[in-house]
Each structure stands twice: as C-alpha cells, then as structure tokens.
Amino acid sequence: MNSNTNQKINQVSEKTLVIGIDIAKRTHYACAVDERGRVLQKSFPFSQTREGFDTFYERIIALRATHEKSDVLVGFEPTSHYWMNLAAYLCAHGIPFIMVNPHHTGQSLNFLISL
Numbered sequence: 001m002n003s004n005t006n007q008k009i010n011q012v013s014e015k016t017l018v019i020g021i022d023i024a025k026r027t028h029y030a031c032a033v034d035e036r037g038r039v040l041q042k043s044f045p046f047s048q049t050r051e052g053f054d055t056f057y058e059r060i061i062a063l064r065a066t067h068e069k070s071d072v073l074v075g076f077e078p079t080s081h082y083w084m085n086l087a088a089y090l091c092a093h094g095i096p097f098i099m100v101n102p103h104h105t106g107q108s109l110n111f112l113i114s115l
Contacts (some may be wrong), residue, residue, distance in 0.1 A: 011098075017069035019060065021076040023083045024048075030056065032063050040067050048082065053089040058094070075100050 010013040012018060012035045022029045026048050032041035041063055046056040060072055064110050074090060076083060083099070 011073060011096075013071070015069055016073055017060070017064055017067060019072065019074045021074060021086070023076050023079040023086070025080075025082055028056075028086065030050075030059075032067075034067070035070075048085060050089075053086065056090075057093055057095075072096070073098065077101075087106040 014035050016035055017040070018033045018035065020031050020033065022043075026049060027045050029045050031039065031043045033039055034076045041059075044059065046052040046059075064072060065072070072095055074095055076086070076097070076099065078099045087097060
C-alpha cells in the first residue's frame, strides 16, 4: 500500500462520524456510519435547498453529540452538477468532504444508503 492510500485511510478514526450521501436532483439521502462501517443513522432525506442543507447540518451536529464523535467526514459521488451546491455549503461550514469515484465504490455506498 502506498503512502497516499495510508493518508486516506488515516482520515477516519474512532472519533470520526462518516456520512455517505446519495446525490440527486431534488432530494439527497444520507446515512451515518462509524469508522468500521457500522450504521449509526439509517438513511434520511434532505432537499437540495438552503433549508435542506441547514437541516442536514443540524442533523450532523446532533449525530456528533449523540455518538460522541469529534470529527466528521462526508463522502459522495459527484453526480452531474447537483453536488456543487452541497459542496459549497459544506466548505462554508468547515465540514470536510471527499468525492468518491463511482468505479471505486461499486455498490457499497448504495448498500449503506438503502439500510
């Protein structure tokens, strides 16, 4: 394994709340997991609006407190241009995110979202 792969793996620790998002035109679906992939929050929707993003942000804060996580990492596949508004919102709120190549994820993200 090269050092770049190790750096990516090291982004997630036992104190990290990982949020996977299925990006869509109007309604996104998010699922929260821990560092081992255990589901902490089943899939929940939020809209592609400022109000929807605010609701999503509040949910992240609540999940961090509930599960005693100090860090958050959001991941999603960059679907068309629909991810750009969410990415801008996350940047403005200091929430790190990664864009996941769909060729690397296979069905794993879709499996988590469907739980």
